[in-house]
Amino acid sequence: MTAEFTGWHVLAEFGGVDAALCNDLERLETALRKSLVAAGVTICDVVRKQFEPQGVTVLALLSESHASIHTYPESGDIFVDVFTCGSIGSGATKAVELLQQELSPTAVNMEVVQRGHTARRIHEPVGNGLTRIWDLSEVIVDTRTPFQHMVIARTEQGVSLFSDDDRQSTEFSQLTYHEAMLVPAYALAERLDRVLIIGSGEGVASQMSVAAGASHVDHVDIDQLEVELCAKHLPYGYTEADLAAAVAHEGPIKMHYADGWDFLSRAQEQGVRYDVICIDLPDERVEDAQHNRLYEEEFLTRCKSLLSDGGVLAAQAGCATMWRNETLKRSWQRFGELFDTVVPYGSDEHEWTFLFGVAKPIADPVEAMTSRLSRLPYRAETVDERALVRGAIEPYALRVAVPV
Secondary structure, three states: OOOOOOEEEEEEEEEOOOHHHHOOHHHHHHHHHHHHHHOOOOEEEEEEEEOOOOOEEEEEEEOOEEEEEEEEOOOOEEEEEEEEEHHHOOHHHHHHHHHHHHHOOOEEEEEEEEEOHHHEEEEEEEEOOEEEEEEEOEEEEEEEOOOOEEEEEEEOOEEEEEEOOEEEEEOOOHHHHHHHHHHHHHHHOOOOOEEEEEEOOOOHHHHHHHHOOOOEEEEEOOOHHHHHHHHHHOOOOOOHHHHHHHHOOOOOEEEEOOOHHHHHHHHHHHOOOEEEEEEEOOOOOOOOOHHHHHOOHHHHHHHHHOEEEEEEEEEEEEEOOOOOOHHHHHHHHHHHHHOOEEEEEEOOOOOEEEEEEEOOOOOOHHHHHHHHHOOOOOOOOOOOHHHHHHHOOOOHHHHHHOOO
């Protein structure tokens, strides 16, 4: 397949077709031939089959690919499949439209799929029955690591990272995402010297923490291959040189290829404390998933035990939209049960909500955050005092369901 290759695949369902026509082999073949010729495609051969007691299949071999119809006279349904490529690619749509005129169905359902190198897509689930489609203009990485299916590709949002069909970050939106996840934590923490990042394989969170004043950042990620590929191909986060230095523990960022659970166990044994701990993993699933354990109460409790006095646990907690907010509700309840102070933050330019927990009561956490924000060494580009005030209002569904 060349880089220029493209094609159109049309899948159509014709309903309410006359039952006698659905079982008439000669008329159906004639209709298919007439439609294909009028659409400008070249027929090489036609194979047909009359079934007993009823039903017909007609298959046309085309220079441009293929076309077929298969009928169900008992229900008046005809299923049509036309795929054409090359300069006549869009002829598939025209052929199906012409066939519709020949067969006079009362109901039509048609889907057109563009195929080829320039037509690669990722279908990202965003809720029950809802899918977001990403057009990939160039696939840079498509591989299975020991832990996930990973894709790095060029999209309309720049170079973008996908994990198991979920968008993780894009060149266009990554700064908004990472600042929403980290800047409120920096502003809420009483001090900012030692930071632990769990996940966040791109490296942006680690580098941002150093820019915010941290002298020691432990970055823990179980998927070494993903982290290395991100450093090699993403235009944000670690460069390969940055990552090599972090792996060698040369500088403030210390890279650890380890399971987050195991790393926390060792840190607990060593009596390590952190001013900010950030959990940035693939989204918690409504259904069972192996990584869900890193969102649940036992893991959060272990993180809490490693916080310094006035330290903050930050976590990507889900989406506030009503069609996919189930995991956000779970996270809100867990944080409310574990922490004396819980602050949400939802960016006005991103779909995710982040939660920040402190293991002691703070009378006015938002006022504390807004007053400290201007004193941070890190100058946020997408978060200011007004954004903190607005973003810290929890979604209505959370206030009603699980008040904290």
